[in-house]
Structures are given as structure tokens and as C-alpha cells.
Amino acid sequence: MESNRPSTEGSRSSVSSEGDESSLDNTSVLESGSLSIIVLGASGDLAKKKTFPALFNLYQQGFLQSNEVHIFGYARTKISDDDLRDRIRGHLLQSKGSSSSSGQSEDAAKFLQLVKYISGTYDGDEGFRLLDKAIHEHEVSKNSQDGSSRRLFYLALPPSVYPSVCKMIKLFCMNKSDLGGWTRIVVEKPFGKDLKSAEALSGQIGELFGEEQIYRIDHYLGKELVQNLMVLRFANRFFYPLWNRDNIDNIQIVFREDFGIEGRGGYFDEYGIIRDVIQNHLIQVLCLIAMEKPVSLSPEHIHDEKVKVLQSVVPIKDEEVVLGQYEGYKDDTTVPNDSNTPTFATVILRIHNERWEGVPFVLKAGKSLNSTKAEIRVQFKEVPGDIFKCKKHGRNEFVIRLQPSEAMYMKLTVKQPGLEMSTIQSELDLSYQQRYQGVKIPKAYERLILDTIRGDQQHFVRRDELKVAWEIFTPMLHRIEDGKLKPILYKQGSRGPVEADELLAKAGYTQTHGYKWVEPNL
Ligand SMILES: NC(=O)C1=CN([C@@H]2O[C@H](COP(=O)(O)OP(=O)(O)OC[C@H]3O[C@@H](n4cnc5c(N)ncnc54)[C@H](OP(=O)(O)O)[C@@H]3O)[C@@H](O)[C@H]2O)C=CC1
Numbered sequence: 001m002e003s004n005r006p007s008t009e010g011s012r013s014s015v016s017s018e019g020d021e022s023s024l025d026n027t028s029v030l031e032s033g034s035l036s037i038i039v040l041g042a043s044g045d046l047a048k049k050k051t052f053p054a055l056f057n058l059y060q061q062g063f064l065q066s067n068e069v070h071i072f073g074y075a076r077t078k079i080s081d082d083d084l085r086d087r088i089r090g091h092l093l094q095s096k097g098s099s100s101s102s103g104q105s106e107d108a109a110k111f112l113q114l115v116k117y118i119s120g121t122y123d124g125d126e127g128f129r130l131l132d133k134a135i136h137e138h139e140v141s142k143n144s145q146d147g148s149s150r151r152l153f154y155l156a157l158p159p160s161v162y163p164s165v166c167k168m169i170k171l172f173c174m175n176k177s178d179l180g181g182w183t184r185i186v187v188e189k190p191f192g193k194d195l196k197s198a199e200a201l202s203g204q205i206g207e208l209f210g211e212e213q214i215y216r217i218d219h220y221l222g223k224e225l226v227q228n229l230m231v232l233r234f235a236n237r238f239f240y241p242l243w244n245r246d247n248i249d250n251i252q253i254v255f256r257e258d259f260g261i262e263g264r265g266g267y268f269d270e271y272g273i274i275r276d277v278i279q280n281h282l283i284q285v286l287c288l289i290a291m292e293k294p295v296s297l298s299p300e301h302i303h304d305e306k307v308k309v310l311q312s313v314v315p316i317k318d319e320e321v322v323l324g325q326y327e328g329y330k331d332d333t334t335v336p337n338d339s340n341t342p343t344f345a346t347v348i349l350r351i352h353n354e355r356w357e358g359v360p361f362v363l364k365a366g367k368s369l370n371s372t373k374a375e376i377r378v379q380f381k382e383v384p385g386d387i388f389k390c391k392k393h394g395r396n397e398f399v400i401r402l403q404p405s406e407a408m409y410m411k412l413t414v415k416q417p418g419l420e421m422s423t424i425q426s427e428l429d430l431s432y433q434q435r436y437q438g439v440k441i442p443k444a445y446e447r448l449i450l451d452t453i454r455g456d457q458q459h460f461v462r463r464d465e466l467k468v469a470w471e472i473f474t475p476m477l478h479r480i481e482d483g484k485l486k487p488i489l490y491k492q493g494s495r496g497p498v499e500a501d502e503l504l505a506k507a508g509y510t511q512t513h514g515y516k517w518v519e520p521n522l
């Protein structure tokens with residue numbers, strides 16, 4: 001399994017800063033030697049469902065070598081190494097679409113031997129001293145002499161503890177080797193609760209670590225079709241002349257889940273759907289759809305363009321927002337009876353620039369709806385002077401389905417096959433399962449964790465990007481908190497409040513009646 005070792009060489013354009021990362025761009029030393037991955041909050045939901053399975057997948061593919069890597073789980077819960085292994089084992093073997101084979105179980109057993117657990121608080125010396133000691137022992141055992149040390153800290157924790165955890169890492173757990181290596185910190189979303197708190201958090205962490213050491217993860221940026229957006233837009237002549245206000249009528253970016261908060265009420269009720277999904281995942285997708293072509297693929301150039309487009313978003317109007325809360329949400333014991341938290345939101349963003357003036361970007365996200373999917377729907381204007389009277393069949397649409405069943409298809413009007421000269425709505429379809437049979441599409445977390453090891457920040461969120469994203473949503477979030485904007489109740493398993501569909505229609509979206517995209521069979 002480990003003989004064909006893939007390269008972990010990075011494409012990062014590093015900016016040296018004070019401290020630990022600056023001396024480390026000697027890649028021959030940088031990318032070999034011991035690698036310690038520390039999952040803080042190892043007892044939690046994200047760690048077991050996403051972080052450890054992603055690490056396992058990387059291990060299986062040879063990106064994590066057992067002669068170099070060691071994985072440390074850290075949390076307050078007092079459990080043993082084996083307890084942690086037992087908690088995560090089942091999630092490693094739950095690879096979608098494949099039943100676990102004996103080979104996989106063997107791999108999982110080997111992988112789990114690389115996992116060690118340390119219990120400690122998030123603000124006390126003792127636990128972090130112990131953690132540092134354990135990492136150091138690993139480093140010495142994996143390097144014949146003191147050598148390069150790479151330390152990746154993954155904060156699978158509530159943001160409230162980020163400052164103290166970062167302080168403890170800085171005080172006790174930094175990479176100490178003069179021979180090279182690095183210390184990197186991965187932080188999860190939501191990063192803050194509004195502009196002020198996010199800036200305060202950024203300030204606190206920024207005092208401890210350089211921007212090149214901080215990886216603000218947004219796992220939507222690791223999804224295959226999200227990563228494809230720049231390629232589609234900037235490597236194809238087709239889209240180039242059409243991608244503007246002259247041709248596009250409206251754009252929807254939609255996230256739906258057919259399940260509710262499922263025991264995450266304590267977290268969710270404090271944050272709500274806008275902070276949980278829209279301010280981060282959907283706004284990142286919007287950036288990639290709407291930004292101008294970056295000077296190059298360097299992370300800095302890409303982030304610069306994302307910031308520019310976000311800065312062109314105009315303040316959101318109350319009448320362009322519909323909030324919803326599913327019936328039964330407050331039955332969850334962790335949710336207060338008077339909760340005003342939206343579990344659904346449709347928000348129209350407007351971009352004041354030459355390309356997008358007048359084109360509504362409809363961001364929609366909801367829990368407990370009638371389906372689970374995420375997609376981008378670019379709807380074109382009608383053909384001027386239509387001689388076929390085909391308006392009734394609907395407009396051209398370019399749909400990028402992020403999940404499930406990755407696909408992109410262009411809805412277009414064609415002649416109905418047969419003797420009559422009539423038109424029908426059809427599609428040009430690129431369905432990944434069909435076109436790329438046998439190709440395993442990596443999970444978002446897998447890809448992004450590998451990027452952090454490689455030192456590639458392209459698919460992460462830069463501090464100023466995050467700030468502008470909060471600037472866009474903070475006034476609306478405060479109006480919700482003040483009770484000035486209230487969610488409308490909607491039935492579980494529905495499309496959400498009907499007012500949201502009305503808003504969509506008002507924004508100009510025209511539904512194609514009688515057409516339904518059918519996923520091609522293999
Ligand atoms: N779960 C998910 O699907 C996703 C989560 N995220 C983000 O990842 C991070 C972790 O999420 P998740 O794993 O669901 O969170 P959990 O609520 O499961 O928390 C993770 C761990 O943090 C510790 N913890 C929980 N609450 C507190 C607290 N108030 N103070 C100190 N420690 C606490 C607990 O460990 P112990 O008590 O043992 O120390 C817990 O096991 C969050 O920022 C979340 O927003 C992002 C995307 C998806």
C-alpha cells in the first residue's frame with residue numbers, strides 16, 4: 001500500500017513571517033520526517049464523522065505514511081486510546097457505496113494503531129505539556145535523530161475555545177526543530193458569530209500565528225464540483241462571453257437537507273442556518289461563480305478576487321429575505337421554547353459591479369426539507385425575438401449539481417424529434433458517475449487536509465475574505481436577534497415557506513414546467 005508514495009510537494013506561495021513557518025520553505029527538509037496530526041475535540045461529532053475518516057482515506061491512499069505519521073486525539077473526556085479507536089472504527093468503515101471488505105478492516109486496524117489519545121483541558125498547562133511530550137517522543141522515534149517536525153493541529157472544537165487552545169499550542173506545542181518543519185492550525189467554521197466577534201477572534205489568533213499558518217477550513221471548497229468552478233469558467237471559451245448581466249437573468253445557490261438538527265440543537269440554535277451554511281459555504285460558492293479571473297492560480301491572487309466581489313455586494317434588504325423554522329424544531333430539548341432561530345433562509349444578494357448589476361444571486365438553505373441536495377442554477381435570459389414561441393418551454397439553464405450525484409447539465413431548447421417542427425426542452429448532460437466510471441471522487445475533508453499538509457492555502461478562507469463575508473450578513477443577523485426579522489413556520493418535508501418561492505419568482509426566476517432532469521442510468 002505504501003510503496004507508491006504520492007508526492008506531498010506543495011504549490012503554496014508562502015509569505016514568510018515571524019516565527020515558525022518562515023524558515024521552512026526548504027521543501028526537501030520540509031516535506032519529509034515526522035508528521036504529527038493532532039485532532040483537538042477528538043471526542044466530538046466532526047472528529048469521528050469527518051476528520052478521522054478523512055485521515056484514514058489519506059492513509060489508505062498512501063498520503064500518510066506509517067513510518068512518519070502519528071495521530072493524536074485530544075479532548076477533555078477521559079477515555080483510553082482504545083476507547084477512542086472504538087468510537088471511530090465504525091465511521092472509518094462506512095465508506096459510502098462500498099461494503100467494508102476484510103482488506104479495509106485490516107487497513108483500519110493498522111491505521112488505528114497510529115492513533116493515540118490524550119485527555120486534558122483546553123486552557124490548562126498540564127494537558128498541553130503532556131501532548132507536547134507525546135508528540136516529541138513520536139518525533140524522536142520516527143526520526144533517527146532530531147529532525148524535521150511537522151505539526152498539524154486540527155481544531156474540531158466550538159469556536160469559543162479557539163483562543164485558549166491556540167494560546168496553549170503556542171506556549172507548549174510548537175514545532176521546535178531547527179532542521180525544518182512547521183506548525184499549522186486548522187480552524188473550523190463558523191468562525192465567530194458576527195463581524196465584531198469574528199474580528200476579535202481573528203485578532204487573538206493572529207497575534208499568535210501568521211496568516212500562512214492558519215487554515216480556515218470551509219469544506220464546501222473541497223467539493224469536486226466547487227473545485228471545478230474556476231476551471232469551467234476560466235478554461236472554456238463557451239462561458240466567457242455569456243457570463244454576465246447581458247445574458248444571465250438570475251443565479252441560485254441552493255443547499256437543502258431532508259433532516260433536521262439531529263441532536264445538534266445546542267450548537268444550532270445559537271448559530272442558525274445563515275451562520276451554519278450561508279455565510280460560509282454558499283458565500284464561498286458565490287465568490288467562485290461571480291469573481292473576476294484571478295491573475296494566476298496562486299492563493300493570494302484568488303483570494304484577492306474573492307474579496308473584491310464580496311466588497312461589491314450591497315446591503316441586504318429585509319424584503320429580499322424569507323426566513324423559516326420547521327415545525328417541531330422547538331420540540332428538541334436543547335432548543336428554547338421561544339427560539340427565533342431560522343432553520344431555513346432565502347436571501348437575495350446583489351452585486352454592484354459592471355458584470356453583475358441587476359442580477360439577483362439567490363442563496364437558499366434549509367433543514368428538514370423535501371430533499372437533500374446542493375446545486376447552482378444559472379438561469380439565462382430569454383432569446384430576443386423568439387420565432388419559435390418556445391418561451392413556454394422555459395429558459396436556458398446551466399445547472400451544477402454539487403451533491404448528491406455530481407453532475408452538470410445545460411437545459412436547452414431543441415427540435416422535438418419527429419415530423420413536426422416543434423420544440424422541446426432537453427439537456428446536454430455531464431453526469432460524473434456515468435462519465436467517470438470507476439473514478440473515486442475524494443471527500444472534501446480528505447482533499448483539504450492534504451492541502452494543509454502540502455501547505456496549499458488556495459482552498460481556504462483568508463482573513464479579509466471572512467471579514468467581508470461577515471460584513472454582508474451581520475446587520476441581518478442582528479435584526480433576527482432583535483426579533484425584527486422572524487422565521488415563518490414550515491412543514492417538515494416541504495419546500496420551505498411558500499413565501500420563499502414567491503420571492504424567487506419576484507426576483508425573476510422562471511420555472512420550466514413539464515421538464516425534470518433525470519439522472520442518467522449506468
Ligand atoms: N459536526 C459537523 O458536522 C460539523 C461541525 N463543524 C464545526 O466543527 C467544530 C466541531 O463540531 P462538532 O464536532 O460537531 O462539535 P461538538 O459539539 O461535538 O464538540 C467537539 C468537542 O468539543 C468539546 N466541547 C464541546 N462543547 C464544548 C465547550 N462548550 N467548551 C469546551 N469544549 C467543548 C467536546 O469534547 P470534550 O468535552 O471531550 O472536551 C466535544 O466532544 C465546530 O466549530 C463546528 O461548527 C463544521 C462542519 C460540520
Ligand SMILES: O=C1O[C@H](COP(=O)(O)O)[C@@H](O)[C@H](O)[C@H]1O
Nearest residue numbers: 219220257276277281374403444
Ligand atoms: O457545515 C455544515 O455542513 C453540513 C452539510 O455538509 P455536506 O457536506 O453534507 O453538505 C451541515 O449538515 C451542517 O449543518 C453544517 O454545519
